[in-house]
Amino acid sequence: MAPEMTTDPYHSRTVDRWEIAPRPDPVLWGEGAGPLSPEQLVHYAEKGFVVCWRLFDEEEVGALAAAAAKARDAADPARDDVIAEASSSAIRSVFRVHRDGEMFERLSVDSRLAGAARQILGSDVYVHQSRINFKPGFDGRPFPWHSDFETWHIEDGMPRPRALSASVLLTDNIEQNGPLLVIPSSHRLYVRCVGETPENHFKESLVNQAYGVPTRAALVDLVDRGGIMSGTGPAGSVVFFDSNLMHGSGGNITPLPRNNVFLVYNSVDNAVVEPFGKRPRRPEFLAERRVDVVPT
């Protein structure tokens, strides 16, 4: 291990064997008021996530779902910020929707989302990344376990885990159609991954992640401690989860599509710098470098 690595508490892909380190940073960064109740904040602090039931009403969800379908149908799979399935040309993700000048841009500054992010992160916030994830009925593919923050730190230069994802459910997310799976309380620990990061692997990694992947033994350890929970809820609900929470999702053999919009909020005091993995930056659709503060 190079000597300078040891000064970064979140160094990763630097070790020959996985290890689980403590997280030196807090989970709740402020004590301000906001849309989340004290009980919801306690749940978030302890488990690393919270599901808020039906934050968006039926009419709003209908409009968002229609906009998502339009974005999918208009998406060009040849573009870097459009991700197709490995085994087909079906669109899996459309990135950077918070810059669409329309519905998702309005969504990204909605106080139900950004207000909760400010409350948890204890500062003003900006959108670090956004995307729509489509998991179609019958052939929706799984997504393996990972900590977002590990990747964002090593590959994008996010200094600390002072960021969160808000997943707005566009369809009912039930146990059976491939909802978000989380390892509760895993956000309080940091799993160092093994090995190095090849250059420009991001396109592949968004389909089949092969680097920055926690070792299976680490996942066994985390699940022994915390078990597994699902982020289920009816359409219009929102799952807020910590950037360092270990999560993934299963496939979808049901006829019921599972589509969500993700807005990732980062603290303005945590703007990205150069990647800690000493690699070239990834593209901006994965890591915004323009800090456009969401107005309160």
Added chain:
Amino acid sequence: MAPEMTTDPYHSRTVDRWEIAPRPDPVLWGEGAGPLSPEQLVHYAEKGFVVCWRLFDEEEVGALAAAAAKARDAADPARDDVIAEASSSAIRSVFRVHRDGEMFERLSVDSRLAGAARQILGSDVYVHQSRINFKPGFDGRPFPWHSDFETWHIEDGMPRPRALSASVLLTDNIEQNGPLLVIPSSHRLYVRCVGETPENHFKESLVNQAYGVPTRAALVDLVDRGGIMSGTGPAGSVVFFDSNLMHGSGGNITPLPRNNVFLVYNSVDNAVVEPFGKRPRRPEFLAERRVDVVPT
């Protein structure tokens, strides 16, 4: 459609377009006493399945799980009655374990299973098929939707849906590790599949089923009517389900393996004849032709 087809209420793979037909036969064939409570029988009749919590205690499950691991490790993937994953040599199923002369043979005549089968089927019973299904942690594969009875009728010659599966959970089956998924009440309807049955496709079909597969539109219709439920429970629990219940299971990305033993009980008054699909018989490990009545 050939004229003689119309005399079989369960004809299938005979039509150009899927259709959903009523089931002319009952679900509960008797009114005798047995291990299932009246409430459990009502649930079974209405939904097509029932989960009985911890019918086997920890010690029994431990012994069964050890015997299952031994059977898996001793299994020869080159044998027809041993099924490996399509993408690897991992053992997915070991068939005909009720003839092992040991633990699974004893299990197959256990009154907790065979007694419930007699109660539901209203007669003496015998074992039509048995198998251990292994769905390992991290890479357990999904199994697509199907009705067992459709296959058993067309390919094996089972006259009527007077049979059931008892799935003994060898590990905890939780929502997240690929439990049995069912479409409640779908057992009261019969989905005719499209197309013909090629000869000798059984080896392939046990890994990736391609014939006797319900059309997606039929599954959408059934789920619209009945929704989706999971057959979850702690190790030692048993899921009893009707031979015509539409079911499948998702993959398993969790570290927690999901292993179950299936015993299929058929009424002695419903012994298999020649396949209704006018094809050669499949091997006996898939459809017992020796009616060894389970002693009461």
